[in-house]
Amino acid sequence: MINNKIRYALVKGDKTYGQITDELLLNVEQKPPLWWFAGMTIGTILLAIGGWAFYMSLSQGLGTWGLTNSVAWGWDIINFVWWIGIGHAGTAFTIFFLVFRQKWAGSINRSAEAMTVFAVMCAGLFPLIHMGRPWLAFFILPYPNTRLLWLNFNSPLFWDVLAISTYLITSIMLWYMGMVPDLATIAQRTKNKVGKFLYGMFSLGWNGSLYTYSRYETLMKILGGLAAPLVISVHTIVALDFAVSVLPGWHATILPPYFFVGAIFSGFAMVLTLMILFRKAFNLYDYITEKHLDNIAHVLKFGSLIIGLAYVTELFTAWYSGVDYEIYTFFRARATGSFSVAFWIMFVFNAVIPQLFWFNKARKNLIILFLISIVINIGMWFERYIILVSSLAEDFLPSSWTHYSPTMVDIGIYLGTFGLFTCGMLMFVRYIPIVAVNEVKPIARAEKLRKQKAQDHEH
Amino acid sequence: MSTKQIIGVFDDESVLLKATQKLKENGVNIKGIFGPSADHDLIKKLTKESRLPYLSVATGVITIILTFAFVYYVSVIDYPLHYGGKPVFSFPPMVVILFLVCILITGAFTTFSFLTSEKMFPGKSAKVVHPRSLDDRFYLVLERNFNPEEIIQWLQDSGVEKIIEEENEA
Numbered sequence: 001m002i003n004n005k006i007r008y009a010l011v012k013g014d015k016t017y018g019q020i021t022d023e024l025l026l027n028v029e030q031k032p033p034l035w036w037f038a039g040m041t042i043g044t045i046l047l048a049i050g051g052w053a054f055y056m057s058l059s060q061g062l063g064t065w066g067l068t069n070s071v072a073w074g075w076d077i078i079n080f081v082w083w084i085g086i087g088h089a090g091t092a093f094t095i096f097f098l099v100f101r102q103k104w105a106g107s108i109n110r111s112a113e114a115m116t117v118f119a120v121m122c123a124g125l126f127p128l129i130h131m132g133r134p135w136l137a138f139f140i141l142p143y144p145n146t147r148l149l150w151l152n153f154n155s156p157l158f159w160d161v162l163a164i165s166t167y168l169i170t171s172i173m174l175w176y177m178g179m180v181p182d183l184a185t186i187a188q189r190t191k192n193k194v195g196k197f198l199y200g201m202f203s204l205g206w207n208g209s210l211y212t213y214s215r216y217e218t219l220m221k222i223l224g225g226l227a228a229p230l231v232i233s234v235h236t237i238v239a240l241d242f243a244v245s246v247l248p249g250w251h252a253t254i255l256p257p258y259f260f261v262g263a264i265f266s267g268f269a270m271v272l273t274l275m276i277l278f279r280k281a282f283n284l285y286d287y288i289t290e291k292h293l294d295n296i297a298h299v300l301k302f303g304s305l306i307i308g309l310a311y312v313t314e315l316f317t318a319w320y321s322g323v324d325y326e327i328y329t330f331f332r333a334r335a336t337g338s339f340s341v342a343f344w345i346m347f348v349f350n351a352v353i354p355q356l357f358w359f360n361k362a363r364k365n366l367i368i369l370f371l372i373s374i375v376i377n378i379g380m381w382f383e384r385y386i387i388l389v390s391s392l393a394e395d396f397l398p399s400s401w402t403h404y405s406p407t408m409v410d411i412g413i414y415l416g417t418f419g420l421f422t423c424g425m426l427m428f429v430r431y432i433p434i435v436a437v438n439e440v441k442p443i444a445r446a447e448k449l450r451k452q453k454a455q456d457h458e459h
Numbered sequence: 460m461s462t463k464q465i466i467g468v469f470d471d472e473s474v475l476l477k478a479t480q481k482l483k484e485n486g487v488n489i490k491g492i493f494g495p496s497a498d499h500d501l502i503k504k505l506t507k508e509s510r511l512p513y514l515s516v517a518t519g520v521i522t523i524i525l526t527f528a529f530v531y532y533v534s535v536i537d538y539p540l541h542y543g544g545k546p547v548f549s550f551p552p553m554v555v556i557l558f559l560v561c562i563l564i565t566g567a568f569t570t571f572s573f574l575t576s577e578k579m580f581p582g583k584s585a586k587v588v589h590p591r592s593l594d595d596r597f598y599l600v601l602e603r604n605f606n607p608e609e610i611i612q613w614l615q616d617s618g619v620e621k622i623i624e625e626e627n628e629a
Contacts, residue, residue: 017595205583
């Protein structure tokens with residue numbers, strides 16, 4: 001048997017609280033390393049490309065995009081769904097931690113939440129630009145107006161607006177409220193006057209009183225509990241955007257659960273990518289241990305199985321329905337026709353390759369973990385591509401069939417969101433503790449007590 | 460009234476818990492406990508249960524009623540448009556809207572209530588007992604109007620790390 005005491009360590013080493021504070025605030029207190037500046041430069045360049053594409057879309061109109069009459073949703077909605085999917089993991093981790101009391105999520109949830117916030121921001125940009133006149137975006141909110149119009153509350157597109165804004169706001173609240181005690185700690189320690197002022201301001205006067213902690217614990221549980229159904233609802237509603245239409249390949253009841261699992265899957269993959277990078281960059285090996293990565297790999301393996309099941313089920317229902325259009329979309333266009341390359345990339349990357357995680361060796365090998373986490377996100381991008389483009393480009397009327405390819409402006413906006421995400425995450429790792437200091441302390445203590453107990457038992 | 464306070468400094472939660480329980484039993488007035496983190500155990504044994512959950516449930520119910528009234532007013536009374544033969548009022552889309560608005564408003568209102576009840580706001584200067592109370596030590600602040608020698612004796616018996624006696628600034 002494997003030695004459980006080592007295998008299940010969530011915080012390694014007998015650390016005192018002081019040590020934990022010192023080690024976890026390192027990323028805030030030390031000068032940023034060289035790669036940080038390099039990353040920021042790349043991020044800024046990508047943002048500038050995005051800015052150019054955004055300007056082109058606004059000044060010349062959406063004709064600069066690769067959209068056609070048939071493929072009226074293209075690159076933008078693919079990337080929107082892709083980013084929303086990535087944005088799913090953060091809240092999932094917080095819920096694991098707060099609601100299901102999964103202690104291992106405690107040292108990951110802060111950075112996963114940060115990832116969520118930035119990914120959802122990136123996602124939100126796409127529909128906003130797709131409106132063509134983003135400055136009139138407030139038209140989609142239900143407010144009494146001089147045009148005497150109200151919204152169609154039956155439209156999934158309106159639910160989407162509501163779902164994503166609710167998700168973004170709730171995630172920001174969870175993230176921010178979770179870091180208030182840590183901001184107070186930094187405010188006490190920092191020597192920098194500007195830093196002291198800003199951290200002090202954002203720590204809202206937190207003084208570590210146990211009575212405040214009591215209410216705070218309740219608040220976090222309530223927020224976590226409220227966010228739990230949101231995780232399921234957001235991607236379900238995104239799926240409904242497709243599922244309530246009548247296009248073959250979209251009009252299916254399997255879409256909501258399929259999208260939900262896909263979102264958790266891609267989100268966890270992105271968390272895995274980031275965790276491997278962060279623990280190396282900031283020497284967090286004692287806090288983000290092999291156990292954490294192992295757990296994420298298990299979740300991915302499970303997600304991959306369900307995704308694979310969903311792919312096969314889709315094919316089965318298409319065949320079993322006996323509808324020619326469905327059969328065409330799934331068996332001709334997707335599996336063997338003009339989209340077959342993308343289809344098989346999607347299938348292999350999402351449903352086959354992550355099955356390597358059945359092997360202990362694959363889960364323990366950082367390079368394989370890292371590569372598979374990236375492979376999954378590529379696969380998930382292709383999944384959205386397949387769902388969107390194959391159904392739209394080859395629908396009921398062969399006379400309206402077209403070919404879809406993105407333009408430079410499309411690609412520019414996508415790169416721009418990468419810039420936003422990179423810069424956002426880099427700012428996060430520079431100014432906010434990556435691992436929630438106040439949440440890890442009780443975990444470390446529990447670990448220590450358990451170890452002591454085990455030792456007493458042995459003697 | 461008391462002009463001084465006694466502060467016990469602890470480096471372990473279980474010692475703090477024992478000491479506090481003993482002092483409480485003997486009727487010493489505890490002004491505050493400050494620390495870098497809070498064990499669930501510590502919170503459960505030393506503080507009253509928060510009433511925030513009742514507030515959130517009430518907020519949720521009120522939000523659902525108001526949102527229902529609003530959506531009903533809009534889609535049935537004020538603007539009954541027919542979209543492709545669908546009914547003006549249908550319940551399934553309502554579920555989605557009520558659910559999301561309920562979560563949004565309840566989450567925001569509960570957070571706001573927490574901040575209000577703790578009198579926390581951006582820019583408030585924190586009254587921190589000692590910088591280490593946010594780092595690695597627990598501070599048990601006691602009123603000195605009891606018998607100070609006795610308090611100090613109890614604290615020492617419990618395994619306190621350090622005892623500080625200071626002027627009460629408040």
